[in-house]
Amino acid sequence: MAEAASKQRKRPALRFLSPNEWRGLALISPALGYAVLMLAAPLLLVFLLSMWTQNYLDLDTTLTFANYREAITDPLYRLLMIRSIIISGIVTVVTVILAYPVAYFVAFYGGPRKSMWLLLITIPFWTSYLIRIFLWKVILGYNGVVNSSLLGLGLIEEPLTIILYNANAVVITLAHAWAPFAILPIYVALSRIDTSLLEAARDLGDGPVRRFFRVTLPLSMSGVVAATLIVFIPTVGDYVTPRLLGGTNGLMIANMIQIQFGKANNAPLGSALAVSAMVIVASISIAYVLLNRRFLKSRG
Amino acid sequence: MPSDTTSRDTLISIRNVEKHFGKVTALNGVSVDIREGEFFSLLGPSGCGKTTLLRMISGFEMPSAGDIHIGGEDMSEVPPNLRPTNMVFQSYAIFPHLTVAENVGYGLKKQRLAKAELAARVDEALALVDLDGYGTREPHALSGGQRQRVALARALIMKPKVLLLDEPLSALDKKLREAMQSELRHLQRTVGITFVLVTHDQEEALTMSDRIAVMFDGRISQLDTPEGIYKKPADQRVASFIGVMNFLPAQVTSASDRTLGIDVAALGKLSCPQDDRFAKGDKLKVGIRPEMLTIVYDGEKAEKNSVPAKVADIAYYGDMTYYDVVFGDGSHSASVSMRNTAGRPILPIGAMTRIRWGPESIVLLED
Amino acid sequence: MKSASPSLLTYAVIYLIFLYAPILLLPIFAFNDSAIIALPLSGFTFDWFYLLWETEALHQALYNSLTIAIITAVISTILGIFAARASARYDFPAKRGIVGFIMVPLVLPEIIVGVALLVVLVQLGLALSSWTVIIGHVLICTPFSIAILASAFRNLDISLEEASLDLGESQVGTFFRVILPLVTPGIISSLLIAFTISLDEFIIAFFLTGTDVTLPVYIWGQLRFPARLPSVMALGFLMVILSLMLLLTAEYFRRRANRLSGAADTDKGLF
Structure with a gap:
């Protein structure tokens, strides 16, 4: 017979976290440790390096903001930075606007074939990035698919040159490359919408257009925000597309960063450019998220 | 009529058990003795703490205060895998990647039995729940009632001192549920193991149990035989929860x-x-x-x-x-x-x- | 389900054609009997594939890439298993922040990852090699592995684990006898996806590769020589076929994982 007097359960000394919390932390720590060691620490070093100076083959480790001064004041770097952000901004807007109807279609009309549509949309993303980009050169080139077709149809007399080796080509190619990234977050947000809300709006007499702008769009805004960031942030730093299709007027900041680390052998300046780009992109992203939040709030 | 178990020894002794999840109190000072070989039910509406109490007996929850003894042994430092209890889960928790026989023999693996003996034990357990010949079936091909029998066999093969049943019949339709009620009762008498059943269905508790603890708001409102609870409810809540009053x-x-x-x-x-x-x-x-x-x-x-x-x-x-x-x-x-x-x-x-x-x-x- | 809207359907189909347009050109030029990648087509040939067969440097690059991709897939899947289990099953302080930080490489421009690792390696005086590429690839593949595996772990009914413990099995035994078999399809899917990403990745490899170039870095070098382009097309065609097969296998296992754990298809495709 158990007749032990009841007692307050002893807790091991200094146990701030429950066993499950410890277990969770222990399990996540390898991935976290890896990210700290291979991402956070290197990024810190990049930041440090950006305040050093390259003297031909030697590094001067005196801390200075000279590289940042150069990165901001030099017209070429400034041009590349602004162009990167503008191109990336246009790519983002185009991609998201083109992607929304597809996400809408799959979420609301995909029926039992939803997974098939999503698979079809994602497949191109997994095929060789380099070759995909290069193929756009084939499509947009002087003797490319577009020009040959238009010439063959007699729509143009001379091959078009405005579609290759400039910013237009970069925009088209990037919009294509990042399409799945825009569709998926919007799709996820749309498929979470409770359809009874849409029916309620219909009952209240809203037409399809009003219903879309008053109910569907605001409710899927989280997906649109995610899509925007997922496309905008990485495309600012894209290297391959501007290099292959941008010509000289389509080069972007990543190309310059690579040059600094490579041919120019000025890693500190390259680091400063990389850090500046990250800071600018992060600021724009944060501002965008905050503005969006305020906008949604003001609409109640 | 329920068998007379009043003279038997206490198997599970629960003393002043409390459980707090953050600010929520799930159990607020519960004391009860469950006897050897009885069919005991924890009955109450959802959120009354009955499942928490069951999970404490099985070791999946630890009391915030108070003690649980099984067979005279303090369970406070004993993990679920070392307790003399086995559980039939509400969802049955049949391992989907194993056959019926592999499911039933799962817990015996540690005992390193000879192949033939293991098979014999599994067959015996399957026969106990009327599933002779189902050993090679895949779980997804089983009906709800059959899954439940597999879950029962898988637990009983361990020869536990206590079998814990967490709303085992709630997923079955009415006809099957009624048939399983008498079958469970019969099974409990056959094996003679203490059964502790959690249910929100008063009829289920009345027909199967030797004794019932009716729980509200983390306390036991009444502990008695089914007849005692039906005829002499301790308060208005018990009276209206059990039958019509x-x-x-x-x-x-x-x-x-x-x-x-x-x-x-x-x-x-x-x-x-x-x-x-x-x-x-x-x-x-x-x-x-x-x-x-x-x-x-x-x-x-x-x-x-x-x-x-x-x-x-x-x-x-x-x-x-x-x-x-x-x-x-x-x-x-x-x-x-x-x-x-x-x-x-x-x-x-x-x-x-x-x-x-x-x-x-x-x-x-x-x- | 509502009946499909014809204009939306038309739009979606046109969009898909736009998505597939470049890839569909691959076989056309891969089999075209002309040294110039341009229309009009001239004739059918297998020559470019023979040329691939005879290019030793390509074989070495392919071998490097496969080695890197396999090691990357294994490491990032192992990291992913632990992290996904933590994120799907346990609560711990700063969970959102920690998981978010690990997932950062998903959105970080790859050039930043490349630059950051390059800086470290140069400062430490380490030579660039296949291992340095693997370090970078594990960084960008782990978030994908975590995403895939977290959904596999989340679909796992917790009462199955409890049932195993209840039947006398230890925590470790439960992991090997119940959890691992049930998330195996997710693990295979994660391995395949990480392998595919690593095999295709260019920028990080471009920054971190030593003398043993990877396949994309090799292709990048070839793009400068117009005469090599037709065989690059042929190579690209083979790579697309390979990616496609890996991808469909991964998708098959992902769905099987969902079916096994009894969850409805979450419809998230490969993400």
Whole structure:
């Protein structure tokens, strides 16, 4: 017979976290440790390096903001930075606007074939990035698919040159490359919408257009925000597309960063450019998220 | 009738157990002894703490305060895999990647039995739950009832001191549930293991259990045999949770050493055995089960414990008819159930009649 | 389900054609009997594939890439198993922040990852090699592995684990006898996806590769020589076929994982 007097359960000394919390932390720590060691620490070093100076083959480790001064004041770097952000901004807007109807279609009309549509949309993303980009050169080139077709149809007399080796080509190619990234977050947000809300709006007499702008769009805004960031942030730093299709007027900041680390052998300046780009992109992203939040709030 | 287990030893001793999840109190000082070989039920609405208590016996939750002993051993430092308990989960938790036989033999793997012996034990367990020959089946090909049997066999093969059942019948349809109730009861007598059942279904608890603990808000409101709980509910909540109960307001008019005189609304004055809970002038509620009220048909002799009433509504159940009747002045009503025997016509709505009751079938409940 | 809107359907189909347009050109030029990648087509040939067969440097690059991709897939899946289990099953302080930080490489421009690791390696005086590429690839593949595996772990009914413990099995035994078999399809899917990403990745490899170039870095070098382009087309065609097969296998296992754990198809495709 158990007749032990009841007692307050002893807790091991200094146990701030429950066993499950410890277990969770222990399990996540390898991935976290890896990210700290291979991402956070290197990024810190990049930041440090950006305040050093390259003297031909030697590094001067005196801390200075000279590289940042150069990165901001030099017209070429400034041009590349602004162009990167503008191109990336246009790519983002185009991609998201083109992607929304597809996400809408799959979420609301995909029926039992939803997974098939999503698979079809994602497949191109997994095929060789380099070759995909290069193929756009084939499509947009002087003797490319577009020009040959238009010439063959007699729509143009001379091959078009405005579609290759400039910013237009970069925009088209990037919009294509990042399409799945825009569709998926919007799709996820749309498929979470409770359809009874849409029916309620219909009952209240809203037409399809009003219903879309008053109910569907605001409710899927989280997906649109995610899509925007997922496309905008990485495309600012894209290297391959501007290099292959941008010509000289389509080069972007990543190309310059690579040059600094490579041919120019000025890693500190390259680091400063990389850090500046990250800071600018992060600021724009944060501002965008905050503005969006305020906008949604003001609409109640 | 439930077997007599009153003389048996305590197997599980739960003392002053509390459980707090953050600010929420799931159990608030629960003490109960569960005896060797009995079919014990924890009955209550969802959120009353019954599942938490069961998970503490199995070791999946630790008490915030208090002790649990099984077979005299303190369980506070014993993890679930080392406890002499096995559980039938609400979802059955059949391993989807293993066959029926692999599921049933899962827990024996540690014992490193010879292949033939393992197979024999598994066959024996499957036979116990009437699943002979199902060993090679895949779980997804089983019906809900069969999955439940696999879960039972998988737990019983471990020969636990206690079998814990977490709402095991809730996923089954009504017919199957009723069949499984008697089967579980039968199984428990065959194997002689202590069963602890968690359920929110009072009928399930009444038909299967030797004893029931009725729980509300993290406490045990009443611990008794099914008959005791049905006939003598401890309070109004238990009374209304178990079966149907009519409540009528009443007041104590006199109290002596041996009797209590009370005045019951609609029924009038009556005298009951003395009860410590009540003193003269106290207000209380009187509870009467619908089957303890009887309609007095024309031609039958009206006895002294009867009052006039009017039929307000009828629900016909084939073997039974339930009447909602309104007493005299119309301010009190009750539900009356009558067996539909030969020669008893169904009264129409609006019919005037008399209702008879027995003073011995009345329960006094604190207001 | 509502009936499909014809204009939306048309739009979606046109969009898909736009998505597939470049890839559909691959076989056309891979089999075209002309040294110039341009229309009009001239004739059918297998020559470019023979040329691939005879290019030793390509074989070395392919071998490097496969080695890197296999090691990357294994490491990032192992990291992913632990992290996904933590994120799907346990609560711990700063969980959102920690998981978010690990997932950062999903959105970080790859050039930043490349630059950051390059800086470290140069400062430490370490030589660039296949291992340095693997370090970078594990960084970008782990978030994908975590995403895939977290959904596999989340679909796992917790009462299955409890049942195993209840039947006397230890925590470790439960992991190997119940959890691992049930998330195996997710693990295979994660391995395949990480392998595919690593095999295709260019920028990080471009920054971190030593003398043993990877396949994309090799292709990048070839793009400068117009004469090599037709065989690059042929190579690209083979790579697309390979990616497609890996991808469909991964998708098959992902769905099987969902079916096994009894969860409805979450419809999230490969993300």
